[in-house]
Amino acid sequence: MRRISRFPMALALALAATTAVSLALPVEGALAQKKQKKGKEEAPQMELSAPFRKAFGESQTAFGANDFVTADAKLTEAAAVATSADEKYLTGKMKLQIGLKTENQAMQEKGIEEALASGKSTESEARTFNSFLGEKALVGNDFSRARTYLTAAVQAGQNNPVNLFQLAEAHFGEAIAKSGGRSIDAANSPLAAQGLPYLQRAVEAQLAGDKQYAPSWAKRGFQIARATKSDSTVWAQLLLKADTGNKAWNEVVRAMQSDNRNFTSDQSLDAMRLLRMAGGLSSANDYREYIEAAGAARRPTEVLALIEEGKAAGVVSASDAFFKEQATLAGNSRAEYVATLPDSIRDSRGKATATVTLATADALLANKQYAEAEELAALALTKNVEDKERAMMVQAIAQVAQGKYAPARQTLTSVTGVRAPIAKLWAVYIDQKSGAGAAAAPAA
Structure with missing residues (x-):
């Protein structure tokens, strides 16, 4: 099944507007949390040690001068003395930025992991970061990891059809892999079936939108529902709604006959x-x-x-x-x-x-x-x-x-x-x- 990829461009765009603010070190006496204008997120309270400030500041200066080798070296020094959640968050964010500039995907992922692990990421960052890591894991067939991050993204509010589809695919892919790589066996059917509600939400959203992927996604759901012996009626309905051609009826009826050979x-x-x-x-x-x-x-x-x-x-x-x-x-x-x-x-x-x-x-x-x-x-x-x-x-x-x-x-x-x-x-x-x-x- 083709898996839709939207990153890293979407990630870069999502971070572009917040990079300068989120990576700027707070001045002395401004460590208390400050509320911004109504409707915007609050600036996080920063707990930073003097050694960290020095090394991180030097990394920032080098980054601003496009000296990414020095920026990375100074960031390593900062990471060595980072103990607070704020310090680990800033370290992860800077590592991500250097990774984006140098097109180092491993560094990007490591930076995101560190920022998320700090617990200081904003809600919008949590959605974007978890989506990014989940998609990368899905493309790499690391389905368990993909499920973890994509679930977190959806729970954080990343409920667009693509994310829901990818979370469903993570369930299906893991079930197929655990079944030997060709089909879904009885032992792993429950895992695959857990992905169907996410795919259903994705298809329903597609049907209400541009319908670009609705036919293929609905067909996928119909096939998985049959393979897991789930009730495929709702999927037959979705498939026939998404694909109004006669082929859909042929597939649905023929599948039902195949499932009832007696x-x-x-x-x-x-x-x-x-x-x-x-x-x-x-x-x-x-x-x-x-x-x-x-x-x-x-x-x-x-x-x-x-x-x-x-x-x-x-x-x-x-x-x-x-x-x-x-x-x-x-x-x-x-x-x-x-x-x-x-x-x-x-x-x-x-x-x-x-x-x-x-x-x-x-x-x-x-x-x-x-x-x-x-x-x-x-x-x-x-x-x-x-x-x-x-x-x-x-x-x-x-x-x-x-x-x-x-x-x-x-x-x-x-x-x-x-x-x-x-x-x-x-x-x-x-x-x-x-x-x-x-x-x-x-x-x-």
Whole structure:
């Protein structure tokens, strides 16, 4: 994952306005803390010994003359007699300045560490210093150190999206490293999961701003949530909000299927119907898997419509042997399939079993008879159908296809078990459609 770097330029700019004041030695009798103008930070109280003043002053003079070798040598003398927190703070700050001027990164980091360790850094310095050290550690793959400093930066108020993203990455990187460097194992999943709230805040801030990194960050969160077996629903929502293209829906639905490899054909069909309705079918394999789940003989009208859609989209080739065979099979079954529906509807409204009633509801859904599909799916539930989850999914999909979003959302809340992940994604789709106020595309 690409890690965004903002330093050292940001650090230099942050320090530029305070260098002269913060490194100036206080005159005798002015050691008491003085309050500056309202709204500005208070000048720190300085406790400096005479030996330190002498050596540090000489270092300052050399620094001002751009004699950085002498400045460094005199600073070493000052550091040798530095005992108070103020002296250690000033030593660290001067070391940082010399490091910036000489482009000595190790000296910069050492100076920042000393200034922070003194406990005398201002709040703004604490934010900048911890961010700098955290980022450097992250780039160097020292994830534990990165977490320490980036956490301190965020706690000090450095809550811009980049810092939050980097703190999340420090958690993820450490978990991956401890897991062997390729994936996240069960033992380190909790550590990685701790980074997700920071990344969520970063993505939400990006969505409210320029959205530059939102798609890639949301995708990262979705992947980590799945890897750690955390609830990925919120990440699916963020990804689909950040990336409004059809590819996001394809990734989300396909990931859910990958995480649930024991889906039956009917359960897979629920997922593929969602992918189709969301416009996420993007490859011949997507269409092939949809057809295999639906069954050309079992749902011929749905399969025929699907193949034609694939051809129109330029994804399905008319010469492809699989699609030609499935189109022929569906075409041979279509007439009888359609002809039996009226009798099946009549029987289902009467004494037909719950199983037959549900099968009829599904057939009606496949044939785009959404109102009747909704009716019979609900009727199957009143008949105490054994596969209640399937009945609720047929009912909900029929409701969505009619634009009845509120009832569909209510139906989906009752779906549990193996179909629960599918129901959650359908709910995300409903939220998208109802929020946009747009009509749903046909389910079949």
